[in-house]
Amino acid sequence: MKHLNMAQEATRTEHGRATAEWIAERSRRAVEHYATEGFQRESARGRVVPYPDPAAPDFVKQVSEVADSSRMTDLESVARELPASFGSRMLRVTQRRVGVVGGREITDLVEGTADIRRLGVDSNSEHVKELDVLLVALPVVGREPPLTADELDVLARRIIPAAREFGIPTVGMTLSDPWRVDATRKIAGTVDWLLTTDPEGPNRYDKHMTTSGRVMVVDSHFNPLRFSPVGRERHRAGGALFSGRLPSTAQPERLRAWRSILSGLRRHDTKLTLASSAVMNGVPEKSRGLFPSEYLNFLTYQPDDELRSRVLRLFDLHVLAHLQPGAGHAHPLETLEALASGGVCMSTYSVAMNNDYPHVLLPDGSDDAELEVALLGHDRPHLRRLQMEGVRRAFARQTADRLMSEILRQTGLEDTPRKTVVLWRANEDDSDSELFASQVVTPDVDLRRVGMHEPAPGDAVIDIRVGRQTTGHYYLAQDLINAFRMASVSTVCMSVDAPESRVFEIVSDHECKEVDVVASWIGADEAQFDGTFVMDPSAIQPGGCSYAPAGLGRPKLLSVIVPVYNNGPYLVRKCLESLRRSTAFPDMEIILVDDGSTSPETRAIVREMAGLWDNVRTYLFPPGGSGSASRPRNKGLEMASTPWVTYLDPDNEGVGDGYAALLRICQETGVDFAIGDMLRYAKTRTLTRNVATLRSAIRTNEHGVGEVPHDALTRIDFQPMSIQALVADTQWLKSLHLEQPVGALGQDSLFFQQMLHGARTVALVDKPIHTYYGEVAGSMVNTVTPTFFRKYIPLEEARSRWLREHDLFDEYVRRRMRRYVTVWFLPKFNKAVSLDDREEAFELLRSLCGTYGLELRFAADGVTVTLD
Known part of the structure; x- marks a missing residue:
């Protein structure tokens, strides 16, 4: 508690405000200790000071004297000036009636993708009878209360059976596994399909399904009506925002990593906004996590649900604290929403985070965090390119229309994946051919180059024209397509001369120039907004080292x-x-x-x-x-x-x-x-x-x-x-x-x-x-097939030759190779090779070991291999 007491003392002595610099100076040695491996040892013994105890009687009072609740009040006031949405030209995928019962977050997620009917657990069979498909949504952990036992019972015994009686397919969905395994299992036993973001979902739930093979793993998705970068250039809050779930005492590595990121940002004098209503209200819930007391004066409450998505747009940098490093499922909703809103994300590490979001910054310690935030601060164009990379990936792959299409395909209501037909108008002098050839778009886009005056085919929905002098990047077409996902307009323009204040805005007086790129919507339906949507011009701007450190032109070393x-x-x-x-x-x-x-x-x-x-x-x-x-x-x-x-x-x-x-x-x-x-x-x-x-x-x-x-x-x-x-x-x-x-x-x-x-x-x-x-x-190192062992054979053949040439062969076999086979190759074979591949893999591994005169044999079970 000493950092909390010091923060209170600072409040009294420094005109009612505790500064991070003052607290850090007074508690430097303790802070440094708890950012090291020593911190992990302390936490393992239950001594996780300096995190105040949320169960302490005076916890709420002490926190309220230091925290800054007015910070979020001011942010919400500014966020109200941003548009909630500019609509979406590509969100609606079907006119079918989709009923959603259960979690609010998933209901909001699919809003606008179909004729969505929100049902309560008290809905009767007449409401269900009108549907084409029923989506049973489990609430998202940390954002909404879980379904009670009675509500789960009503779903399992009344609403889902009613849908089955009318021949309506039922789909369960969860975005928060593996935390609510029991609730998901109960739903899995009653629905026709189960969609989950948990990679282990098929192993966890398939045995509970009435029909095997109907547990589908899907990516996380977001709704562009809620999360998008539109209007984000109107106001900038400055600094970095954290608004996720806090680490707990059971997650010492996550605590260490999160705390070290905050330390690095403060070293660069980055203003922090750390939003956690759970800490502010003082409810001693185990799931709430811990908060480092030297940062309590940056603490504020989480934004209102209706304004949360707009508050995200106010910040260029978002700090995230995901699961333990080994988690194969990152629960990346906060990440995806921040990226879709135009934020750069800096996060603690997890396996899934690294695999799914390579553009999310994963600093190792405060030094990395400080260096990265310094780079972003010096190089504004680099910051914007990093922001746009997150926007691009989110809108190209993970908008809610893809999720609804997946649901329709799984239930047999849609036969083939959707294709968006996009036309690229060829310049009469062929000056655009090289640029067109470099374009890379997602598999659900059919990009066709057609003549300047060629009639558009009936299935085309977007028409792109580039100027004769236009140069650009391989993601130019994808950015223009994404623009129609974030704005329901007839025209999108990308201009190198567009001031930042106009980017991600709909303007009525924009005049396109020869070097601009213009995309027009030529599909059916009417636009919701008049005017031209001005898209970020990163795709037609140079993308090199905008910030040139001193000496960049000197001879290289x-x-x-x-x-x-x-x-x-x-x-x-x-x-x-x-x-x-x-x-x-x-x-x-x-x-x-x-x-x-x-x-x-x-x-x-x-x-x-x-x-x-x-x-x-x-x-x-x-x-x-x-x-x-x-x-x-x-x-x-x-x-x-x-x-x-x-x-x-x-x-x-x-x-x-x-x-x-x-x-x-x-x-x-x-x-x-x-x-x-x-x-x-x-x-x-x-x-x-x-x-x-x-x-x-x-x-x-x-x-x-x-x-x-x-x-x-x-x-x-x-x-x-x-x-x-x-x-x-x-x-x-x-x-x-x-x-x-x-x-x-x-x-x-x-x-x-x-x-x-x-x-x-x-x-x-x-x-x-x-x-x-x-x-x-x-x-390849993590994919164990016979090819894995085959690729080690040329290495060990080359190594054995070299060892013999230098009279090191016998020593190598004695000192290393036997152990190397035991701790590396045999576990790979025994734990990861499929039964169908074992015979081929065994022959390859035996050949590899034979290079060093080592013999392998199958154990008594006839499946695993040991070294003689």
Whole structure:
């Protein structure tokens, strides 16, 4: 409670207001302690100070003396001046009558997509009889009260059976699993279909369904009538907003991460608005979570339900605190709604958050958060591009019309997926052909290039015309299509000259110029609003380094080799975003080597980066791919032209200013390479202590520099280390003539072993250098089929040859390989390979182990494998 008491003292001594700087100065040591691993130990023992106890008798009184309830009152007053909505030209997908009973949030979600009939649990059979489909909505956790046992009983015993009696399909839906498993199970046992955002939904609920195979996992969605960026440029609140669910004592990692983000923002003097009515009202509910007392003077209540979506638009930056890192289901409603409203999101980590939203910022600690918010503050165009990326993704994929279409398809009321036919009018001089060829749109869009005066086919709904001088990005067409999802107008215009005050607004006096892009609605139905909707012009503006750090044009010192394959969004918002935060960015030559991506979006991104950033070089292999990062890494090293070199994968991030620290010590000492530690995010956050391991074999001086003994590899038991956590002398590395085996997985482990064996001197730096995301969806390392084992064979064949050449083979087998097979390959085989693939996978694994003279056998169960 001491921080709360100090905040109250500050209130008395500083004219009725406690400042974060004053509190932070008085409590610096305690705050730093509780932002470290020590905090986790304390929380595990139940001593989670300095979080005030919500069950304390004077909790509400003490909080009310420090918190700022007027903050949200002022924000709501401003939010009322924003439009609730500009309608949507593409939201309605059917005229069918869809009844919705249950949760308010889901009822609001599907509003406008069909003829929605809101039913109460007291509705009679006559109300049900008029429907084409009945949607049973379970309330959203943290936003509305759960259904009572009596209400669930009425649904299960009266309303749903009434629909079945009339032959009306019933669909249960939940957006909050796995928290309300019991309620969902009860509904699952009565409905025809169950839609859930929980990836484990089929495993949890299929056995409860009357018909197997009818549990469907869907993405989260939002309704553009409630959440959109329209009118957001009229007012800016400044600072950052948090309005989600608070972490609890059972989530120490989430508490640590959230608190460290707040600390980084305050270091940059970012004004915070932390909205939590649960803390303000003092109800001691376990689900309410904890609130750090040094930030209580930024606390206010959550906005009114009717104004919440408009309050979101007032902020450029949103802070989120999602589930524990290992959660495969991120409950990302707050994220999606903030992105749709035009906000940049900074969040604590979860597996699903990293997989689903690569453009959401996931800082590791306060340093990362401070560096990122500084970058956003210095580079307004970069901030706007990041905002638009969130808007683009949300409106391109997750608007409520897609959800309603999915419901109609599952119930057999709609046969085929909808296609939006969009025409692109060709310029008479063909000057638009290259721009059109670069366009990437979602699968539900049929984009056709037609002649300037060619009649429009009857199924077309949008007509796009670009000027003769127009240049643009690959997402130009998608942004124009999205505009009709957020505004019911006849015309959309994108203009490079449009002032910010007019963007996301409907204007009656806008005159389009030759370089503008105009999209017209040519489909049926009338527009709700007259005038032209002015869309954000990011798609026709340059997108490079608007903010040029000092020295950007000087000779480069560090080549960063980035192997790319079908992961363009991660490349831009993970890898490159983290490099831009570094003070070494002006000294970097960034080499993007595309391994033959088959994703048009990825290849478009790689090409654009070379034209937009003057320190980016690219190389694109023909489409097809080699099967691993080896080929592009080999090519990147060949291309490297600077004194020093490192590697960073597209879906990983540099941590803080780690690369700058490594580069500096390399320049000062002339070592062969400098290395730091690696952060690994998977189900938990762990620190791979490369430096501690190497210190067991290498004696270093006060600067962390030491000579590498000839037996360093055996001393560290051949422990591989991330080549993304080091900076090496380029000419020295090239002189080793190393080639990473093409098509192999884990190839960088051999590469590091060869580097260490060939090094004379190294520098050890006690800090994390990069973040490795260990459970990226679609990653080969996380997809265990026979191909997984097949890709390790060329690696181990190459490694065994190299080990024999250097008389290290026997030591490697004894010190590492047996354990490596036991802790890596066998769990992958025994736990993740399907029964159908076991025979093929076993033969491959046996061949792999045979390279080292190791024998495998099936256990007595005939299914699992052990090492003899």
